[in-house]
Each structure stands twice: as C-alpha cells, then as structure tokens.
Amino acid sequence: MLGSEILVAALEREGVDTIFAYPGGASMELHQALTRSTQIRTILPRHEQGGAFAAEGYARATGKAGVCMGTSGPGATNLLSGIADAYMDSVPLIALTGQVPQAMIGKGAFQETDFFGMTLPVVKHSYLVTDIADIPRIVKEAFHIAQTGRPGPVVVDFPKNIQQQRAQPVWPEKVDLPGYEPSPKADEVALNEVLGLIEKSERPVLYVGGGIITGEASKELRAFAEATGIPVTTTLMGVGAFPEDHPLSLRWLGMHGCAYANWAVSGEFKPRTNPGDPMELVAPGADLLLAFGVRFDDRVTGKVEKFCEHGTIVHIDIDSSEHNKNKLVHLPIHSDIRYALRQLNGMLSRRPLQKRHTAWHEQIARWKAKGPLRYTAKEDVLSSVHMRDLLAGREQEAIMPQHVLEVLYELTAGEAIITTGVGQHQMWAGQWYRYKFPRQFLTSAGLGAMGYGYPAALGAKVARPDRQVVDIDGDGSFLMNVQELATARIEKIAAKAIILNNQHLGMVVQWEDRFYGGNRGHTYLGDPRNMRAIYPDYVAICKGFEVPCERVAAKSDLRAAVQRMLDSEEPYVLDVITPYTEHVLPFIPAGRTVADMIY
Amino acid sequence: MRHTISVLLQNRFGALTRVAGLFSGRGYNIDSLNVAPTHNPDISRMTIVTRGDDATVEQIVKQLNKLVNVLEVQDFRDHEYVDRELVLVRVKAQAKSRAEVMQITDIFRAKIVDVQPESMTIEITGDEGKVEKFIELMNHFGVQELSRTGKVALPRR
Numbered sequence: 001m002l003g004s005e006i007l008v009a010a011l012e013r014e015g016v017d018t019i020f021a022y023p024g025g026a027s028m029e030l031h032q033a034l035t036r037s038t039q040i041r042t043i044l045p046r047h048e049q050g051g052a053f054a055a056e057g058y059a060r061a062t063g064k065a066g067v068c069m070g071t072s073g074p075g076a077t078n079l080l081s082g083i084a085d086a087y088m089d090s091v092p093l094i095a096l097t098g099q100v101p102q103a104m105i106g107k108g109a110f111q112e113t114d115f116f117g118m119t120l121p122v123v124k125h126s127y128l129v130t131d132i133a134d135i136p137r138i139v140k141e142a143f144h145i146a147q148t149g150r151p152g153p154v155v156v157d158f159p160k161n162i163q164q165q166r167a168q169p170v171w172p173e174k175v176d177l178p179g180y181e182p183s184p185k186a187d188e189v190a191l192n193e194v195l196g197l198i199e200k201s202e203r204p205v206l207y208v209g210g211g212i213i214t215g216e217a218s219k220e221l222r223a224f225a226e227a228t229g230i231p232v233t234t235t236l237m238g239v240g241a242f243p244e245d246h247p248l249s250l251r252w253l254g255m256h257g258c259a260y261a262n263w264a265v266s267g268e269f270k271p272r273t274n275p276g277d278p279m280e281l282v283a284p285g286a287d288l289l290l291a292f293g294v295r296f297d298d299r300v301t302g303k304v305e306k307f308c309e310h311g312t313i314v315h316i317d318i319d320s321s322e323h324n325k326n327k328l329v330h331l332p333i334h335s336d337i338r339y340a341l342r343q344l345n346g347m348l349s350r351r352p353l354q355k356r357h358t359a360w361h362e363q364i365a366r367w368k369a370k371g372p373l374r375y376t377a378k379e380d381v382l383s384s385v386h387m388r389d390l391l392a393g394r395e396q397e398a399i400m401p402q403h404v405l406e407v408l409y410e411l412t413a414g415e416a417i418i419t420t421g422v423g424q425h426q427m428w429a430g431q432w433y434r435y436k437f438p439r440q441f442l443t444s445a446g447l448g449a450m451g452y453g454y455p456a457a458l459g460a461k462v463a464r465p466d467r468q469v470v471d472i473d474g475d476g477s478f479l480m481n482v483q484e485l486a487t488a489r490i491e492k493i494a495a496k497a498i499i500l501n502n503q504h505l506g507m508v509v510q511w512e513d514r515f516y517g518g519n520r521g522h523t524y525l526g527d528p529r530n531m532r533a534i535y536p537d538y539v540a541i542c543k544g545f546e547v548p549c550e551r552v553a554a555k556s557d558l559r560a561a562v563q564r565m566l567d568s569e570e571p572y573v574l575d576v577i578t579p580y581t582e583h584v585l586p587f588i589p590a591g592r593t594v595a596d597m598i599y
Numbered sequence: 600m601r602h603t604i605s606v607l608l609q610n611r612f613g614a615l616t617r618v619a620g621l622f623s624g625r626g627y628n629i630d631s632l633n634v635a636p637t638h639n640p641d642i643s644r645m646t647i648v649t650r651g652d653d654a655t656v657e658q659i660v661k662q663l664n665k666l667v668n669v670l671e672v673q674d675f676r677d678h679e680y681v682d683r684e685l686v687l688v689r690v691k692a693q694a695k696s697r698a699e700v701m702q703i704t705d706i707f708r709a710k711i712v713d714v715q716p717e718s719m720t721i722e723i724t725g726d727e728g729k730v731e732k733f734i735e736l737m738n739h740f741g742v743q744e745l746s747r748t749g750k751v752a753l754p755r756r
Binding site: 116117120121124125126127128130145177178179180319320321323324325 | 612620624654658661664665667668669670671
C-alpha cells in the first residue's frame with residue numbers, strides 16, 4: 001500500500017466518516033487515496049480555516065474527533081486558527097497536513113513551513129511522520145490523545161515522499177503511551193469531604209463548565225443538583241450542560257452572564273461607578289462554590305481576587321494544571337468529572353443530604369426577580385443611519401437583536417443547535433436562546449475567533465442532519481468565512497445563518513462607547529460614502545453563491561422570514577438589519593467586580 | 600527561587616522542544632539544561648535549573664506532566680537529591696603561575712586533561728558550591744574558555 005493509502009485506511013479504522021480537506025501539492029496524494037475510500041466523505045471547504053472550523057463544529061456537535069486537512073505551507077497556516085481554537089476550548093480535532101518531501105525540509109522549499117514547530121504551543125500533541133512504518137501507530141495514538149482525558153487538537157504533519165512510498169502496514173492492537181494517563185479518579189476521602197462541606201454550607205452554588213460536556217456528565221450533574229438542591233450556573237462553554245429551563249438553573253455567569261448568577265457566586269453589592277470606591281455588601285454570595293470542569297477564565301471571574309471572595313472553593317478537574325492556576329482553591333480534586341459525580345451520587349443515595357438551604361433559594365428567587373435579562377427598544381435606534389431608509393414610515397418597527405433570538409427560540413421550540421461568530425451577537429445568542437441539552441451551543445469561547453459561526457454550523461449539520469442548525473452571526477464575523485456558502489451549496493449542507501447586521505463591529509463599538517468616548521477606531525463596516533445603504537449587500541452575495549437569502553428590517557416581517565428560513569431544505573441566510581446602538585447587558589468591565597456590573 | 604527539576608521523558612522527536620517551550624512561553628529562562636539517555640536508551644533524563652516564583656514553577660511542573668512523552672517530573676527540594684556538574688576550563692598558565700594552578704587543582708581533586716605552553720585545561724566535577732569556588736579561583740589566573748554540563752541530579756531514595 002502507498003503511504004497515503006495507509007493513512008486513509010488508518011482513518012477508516014478510527015471510524016472517520018467525514019473529513020474537511022483542501023488539496024495542494026503536498027497533500028494531493030492523500031486526496032487521491034481519499035477518492036478511493038467508500039467510508040469517508042471528503043468535503044471541500046473553500047478555505048482551510050473554514051475546513052478547520054467545520055471539523056470543530058462536527059467534533060463539538062458529536063464528541064467525536066473532527067478531521068481536517070490542508071497542504072503544506074499556506075494550507076497548514078490557514079488551519080492554525082482552528083487548531084488554536086480547539087486547544088483553547090478542548091475540542092478533539094485531528095489536523096492533517098501535507099509536508100514537503102523529507103529531502104526538501106529545511107531548504108526553504110516551495111510551500112514549506114515548520115508546521116510541527118509552529119503549532120507546538122497550541123496542540124495537545126503532534127507528530128511529524130518520519131517513517132512509513134509509523135503511520136498506523138501515529139494515527140491510532142493521535143485519535144486516542146485527541147479524544148480522551150481533556151480533549152484537544154493533534155497535528156500530524158506528513159511529508160510527501162512518505163505518502164508516495166509503499167509498505168505493508170502493521171496495525172497495532174492498542175496504544176502504548178506510558179506517560180499518558182487520561183482518566184484520573186477522585187479519591188473517596190476527598191469526595192466525602194465535599195459532601196461534608198455541602199452539609200455545613202448555607203449558600204452553595206455549582207459552577208460548571210465545558211468539562212461536563214466533554215466528560216459526558218450532564219445526566220450525572222443533573223442528578224447531583226437535584227439530590228442536593230444546589231443551584232447551577234454554567235460558563236459559556238458549559239451552556240447546555242444543565243437545562244436552562246430547570247428551576248435550579250442560574251444560566252451562565254461572567255462578563256455578560258446573568259446578574260443573578262454573578263450575585264449568587266460573588267454576592268450582591270451596592271452598584272458603584274468608580275472602581276476605587278469601597279464595595280458595600282448588600283447580600284452575601286456563595287459560601288461554597290463547587291467548580292466542576294471549569295478553568296476560572298478571566299471572562300468569568302473578572303477581578304479574580306473578588307470572585308467568590310468569601311466562599312470555600314472545591315475544584316474538580318481532569319487537568320490538574322488547572323488547579324490553582326488562576327484562582328487558589330481550598331479543595332482541588334484531580335478526577336474525571338463523570339466518575340466523581342457518579343461516586344457522589346452513589347454516596348448521596350446511600351446517605352441523603354439533610355440540609356435544604358431554603359433561605360438561600362429564597363434569596364436566589366429575589367435575585368432572579370430583581371435582575372432578569374432585559375432589553376428595551378430605545379429612542380436612539382434611528383441614529384443608526386443604515387436603518388432610516390429601510391424603515392421609512394415604519395420607524396417603530398426597528399428589530400432589536402435580542403428579539404430575533406426570542407423569535408428563533410420560539411419557532412424552533414428551543415431544539416436547534418446554535419453556532420455563533422464572536423462579538424455582541426454571540427452574547428445575545430447565549431442569553432436570548434435557552435439551551436437544554438449538551439452540544440447545543442457551539443461557540444468559539446476561549447480563542448474568540450471571528451468567522452467561526454458558519455463553517456462550524458456546516459460541520460454540525462453534517463454530523464447532525466436530523467437537527468436544525470442555525471449560525472447566529474454578526475456582519476463582521478460572517479464576512480470572515482463567507483466563502484463557505486459555496487461549500488454549503490455544493491455539498492448540500494442545509495445550515496442556516498442569521499446575520500444580526502448592524503454595519504459595525506458591535507462589541508468593539510460597545511467598548512468604544514463605554515471607555516473611549518464613542519470614538520470609532522475602524523469599527524464601521526459599511527460604506528462611509530453612503531451610510532444609508534447596507535454594505536456589503538448580502539442578498540447579492542448569496543445570489544452569487546446560489547444560496548437563498550432575504551433581508552429583513554421591520555419587526556412585523558421577522559417571524560415569517562425566520563419561519564421561511566427554518567422551512568428551507570437548503571442552506572439559507574437571513575440578513576436582519578439591527579441598530580448598532582444596542583449594548584450587551586449585563587456587563588462587568590474587564591478586570592472589574594460584580595459591584596461594577598452594569599445591568 | 601531556584602528550582603532543580605528532573606524530567607524523565609520518552610526519547611521522541613520534538614520532545615526536548617516541547618519541554619523547553621513550556622519555559623520560554625512563560626518568559627522563564629532556563630539557567631541550565633542537561634539531557635541524555637538513561638540506562639534505557641528509549642528514555643532520557645533531563646535536569647533543568649530555573650528561577651521563578653513557586654506558583655509559576657508549580658504550573659510548569661504540572662504542564663510538564665501533561666506532555667504526552669513525559670513519564671515523570673520531580674521538582675527537587677533541598678537535600679532531597681544529589682547533584683553534580685562537570686566543567687572543563689582552560690586557564691592561562693605560564694611558567695610562573697603553573698605550579699599554583701596545579702596546586703589548587705590538586706586541592707579540589709580536579710584533573711588536568713590538557714597542557715599547552717601557555718595554558719592548561721582542567722576537568723572538575725562536583726556540586727554547585729565546589730565548582731563555583733573553583734571557577735572563582737581560576738578567574739585570578741585568567742579563564743580563557745569554559746564549558747559546563749549543567750547540573751545533573753538524582754533523587755535520594
């Protein structure tokens with residue numbers, strides 16, 4: 001067999017059914033071998049970055065490793081953002097790259113980059129194939145490493161001359177990685193201590209993250225929360241780990257999280273406008289924080305010393321390097337989260353908790369009443385010049401971005417898989433759609449990579465054709481991978497996109513308004529010579545791609561338009577014109593505390 | 600604070616770069632680094648001497664443990680380990696100073712490994728204190744070139 005054929009056969013043995021691959025000189029041998037595979041569907045993205053994000057969408061929607069491939073040099077560097085994203089958000093991703101022939105490595109050959117070296121800080125592991133006999137072992141190890149423990153990206157760089165060699169593959173039975181222990185198990189004593197802490201606590205909160213989803217522990221988490229009656233807040237990565245319509249749900253916390261989630265964790269303080277003023281406590285937050293599968297990200301904690309300042313913190317994580325990394329905790333437990341929760345649930349069923357935390361639940365109910373998510377259509381909507389002509393005579397009909405999500409939630413009965421780009425629309429998609437199952441909200445959380453939404457939706461739709469998949473995007477983010485409309489059309493992938501089009505980079509605009517006196521630093525995306533028009537014209541762009549698209553600017557047209565989009569059996573883009581004056585609230589400015597929250 | 604970290608790792612392509620990258624990626628300098636195979640040619644031992652606050656070094660140790668090719672990591676505390684370093688130093692030694700250099704070499708149980716008309720090359724092995732002291736003394740005569748292995752260490756157990 002050719003080296004290229006051994007690689008493809010190895011992928012088949014790992015159960016790969018889809019690969020997002022863009023060919024080039026150093027990887028065309030692999031594409032030749034892929035044409036002979038009956039198991040693997042090769043999807044041609046229109047840019048390697050789109051391919052990497054699509055593979056991530058596939059992986060996030062299923063938990064199985066997503067596979068993408070590019071040629072050497074620029075093909076590989078274009079994959080880089082996807083690899084970094086997978087690293088930050090612990091997504092199992094296999095990134096295959098062609099490499100120039102071994103004899104050419106280090107010679108500055110055409111389309112040569114040291115991709116192994118370039119990706120070192122953003123991979124869980126990586127390989128440069130140097131011997132054809134290693135291919136079966138490398139591929140088996142790569143999938144094992146990507147998908148077990150804390151998942152992550154694995155790069156396999158594959159020189160062309162080895163693709164062209166011939167050998168008889170020897171398939172290893174199992175992986176042999178003596179230094180790799182993916183499933184640590186919590187010690188019984190520590191778990192008992194957790195239950196003791198709950199029994200003693202007055203105000204416990206569960207703060208859970210993406211680890212619950214990657215650890216397939218949602219069911220166990222729900223059982224644990226219900227057995228203990230502890231309210232649950234998730235991180236953005238943890239959205240869907242716990243049903244948001246559950247009475248114990250506090251939804252997500254952090255910079256743009258729910259006010260009541262932030263209060264429940266860190267306490268409610270008298271609002272202050274000057275960060276130099278003292279923090280005046282109104283009602284105390286958690287005295288026990290159960291941090292399960294989280295990493296105390298700065299977008300969650302704000303000023304980290306003030307995050308749950310007076311609570312005892314238990315941190316269970318599969319990755320011990322997360323313990324005490326950003327926040328010193330009282331009880332770090334190194335464990336697979338599903339194992340730990342199963343053990344805890346077992347203990348609880350043998351010896352049910354006595355404590356009921358009634359006063360705490362009353363306090364949380366008061367907070368939920370005091371600080372719900374809200375928005376109002378404001379007077380200044382028509383200062384968004386781009387809306388004036390479209391709304392002439394219907395000025396009261398401006399569409400607020402949050403409203404679009406409410407309509408979508410209603411019309412999909414909360415069952416759609418939502419992907420996002422990065423920015424204001426991403427936060428609104430998290431806030432105004434409500435999520436009930438894991439792998440329902442796919443977003444570039446850690447890296448914050450614009451352009452993620454639509455290719456990720458393609459990957460998710462390929463993996464879950466039974467589900468409605470909708471990319472909620474911004475006009476800035478959508479344009480960054482707009483070429484993937486061609487992939488959707490040609491490959492018949494019926495992923496939908498709603499562009500919340502405010503003609504600006506909304507999140508940066510929001511920061512400009514709050515902290516830079518509204519001075520616009522290259523955050524306007526429209527045509528400065530004709531600010532009343534919408535630029536670019538997405539309806540015309542989509543026409544070129546032969547993807548149906550319509551523009552909506554008035555509220556009374558919205559519902560029917562969303563329904564038409566959902567009913568379409570094809571990819572479909574809805575360009576919804578929204579004001580740029582709207583800010584995402586609540587808002588805890590970076591590095592500040594819950595006392596500085598604007599809500 | 601100064602840390603001596605010992606890492607056992609599989610002798611694989613790129614393993615050294617991965618380890619070094621964990622230090623450089625955090626703006627930490629490596630004072631010395633020694634790496635060579637153990638009695639098992641598939642496994643190498645690395646001894647790293649670095650400076651940093653305890654929390655950051657703890658992070659680095661945990662990150663080292665996460666590397667797929669790393670089998671074991673130890674952050675040595677005082678007295679938990681024995682360490683040695685080998686130094687080759689070429690020192691100026693003319694007729695009038697040669698006897699004195701030889702005498703000091705003898706006191707330190709070092710070894711003269713090469714003699715030239717104007718210089719001598721001396722090999723010294725020892726722990727950090729001894730080696731530093733010897734180099735300091737040789738500086739009086741004029742050190743022309745120096746090469747050291749960096750610290751190698753083994754736990755006492």
